[in-house]
Amino acid sequence: MRLLVLGGTRFAGRAVVEAALGRGWEVTVFHRGQQEPPAGVRSLHGDRTAPDGLAALAEGEWDAVVDTWSAAPRAVRGSARLLRGRAGRYVYVSSCSVYEWAPPAGYGEDATVVEGAEAGAEQTDYARDKRGGELAAVEEFGADHCVLVRSGLILGPYENVGRLPWWLGRIERGGPVLAPGPRELPLQYIDVRDLAEWILGAVERELSGPYNLMSPQGHVTMGELLDACVAAVGGSAELRWTDPDVILDAGIEPWTQLPVWVPPGSDLHDALHGADVSRAVTTGLRCRPVTETVADTWRWLQDIGGTAPMRPDRTEKGLDPEVEAKVLAASAEGVPGTTP
Structure with missing residues (x-):
């Protein structure tokens, strides 16, 4: 599998990269060059917030893209729009914060979500920006080719x-x-490595849609x-x-x-x-x-x-x-x- 990770040098992104390398995948990491990615990846440099910051991604094809962006959603829109047609699936690591406050105990993926920030707007607040990122990814790639990972508390190495x-x-x-x-x-929490393994499994299974991702x-x-x-x-x-x-x-x-x-x-x-994380569990989530x-x-x-x-x-x-x-x-x- 050919995987592109937007970021990939810190915490969740790095865990995804290491897990993919462990599976023998071909991994490309797009980052700003501030930290060294794991050995064995192809590095592309750029700043998603700068004019022409995505130039290094102008060519190439991948089976999937993993994006952990959590600021203004226009960065998600820009990368998804550029990669549309050249990547099979867009995995956006979102958050359970996208649910309208306060979700009741036992809430599933069908719970009411907040209004997302406009894809072209400046940074707003965490919940609206994450929801805006979800909407931007779906708008560019289509619902059938997007995985929305609504993670909860993430713990583990590289935190x-x-x-x-x-x-x-x-x-x-x-x-x-x-x-x-x-x-x-x-x-409830998710070990960052279990998050990464589930994401890669979702790519292999060609899953789509939103998933609450934390331990049962x-x-x-x-x-x-x-x-x-x-x-x-x-x-x-x-x-x-x-x-x-x-x-x-x-x-x-x-x-x-x-x-x-x-x-x-x-x-x-x-x-x-x-x-409620039953949807993730039935699609392969395992928690150490x-x-x-x-x-x-x-x-x-x-x-x-x-x-x-x-x-x-x-x-x-x-x-x-x-x-x-x-x-x-x-x-x-x-x-x-x-x-x-």
Whole structure:
């Protein structure tokens, strides 16, 4: 198979490239030249936001294109329009954020979506831009030749958003760790490598349409995630499970200050950890154990010196140590039914 990846040097794009190379595919990577792609690819350079920035893609044919763009959708329209007729399938890595807020627990791909940003407009907000990217891809390639990957929380090696790396770094510091309860809180996420493998399988199967892509509900809990972090890192960290109300009353922001976590029963939890992924599962989605995701991410962090690269267009993640210490000091008891 001949694959073109737009980007391909960071996180999701890089995982797709590595998975395709592992399958023996012929891979072309179109990027700005700021980072080295994996060995074994053909590199083309260009900037999708610049005039004539797609010139390097003027020739060539591919079986599929994978695009992870998340800013103004005109970049998706431009690349899809240029590649139409020279690529068999356009895979756009979108987001579950495209669903109109707040989708109910158990929402499927037929849930109401937001109005997409106009393909020629400036950057708006993440949800409208991602939906605009979906519409641009479908408009240029046709619905039967587009795969819309509505991913949720993505974790794993190369993460440049700062969620799992922050937890691993915090646990490495040791001591009492504010662990947001309850332990049994169900989470949904997708290991970036499982995302990549499903995408390649979708190309092989000639799939089309939207797919929610994250682990099935019940795949992991907050307790299992943080236990895996402690096991991977080792050291002196002690998880102090803390009631959600205590955390919220302290003014701590779910999702950003305590990455991954959102309080149970909230619209945010239903939206981020309550999707129906049966369509993806029936088309080949397989999710590795959380222990593997965490251990491999920790190993990658150690290999690059312990500090994960961060995307400049994403908010800073993590909890200030002083705030954490105050909340732990003020809360002598953990979540009922768990070990403090």
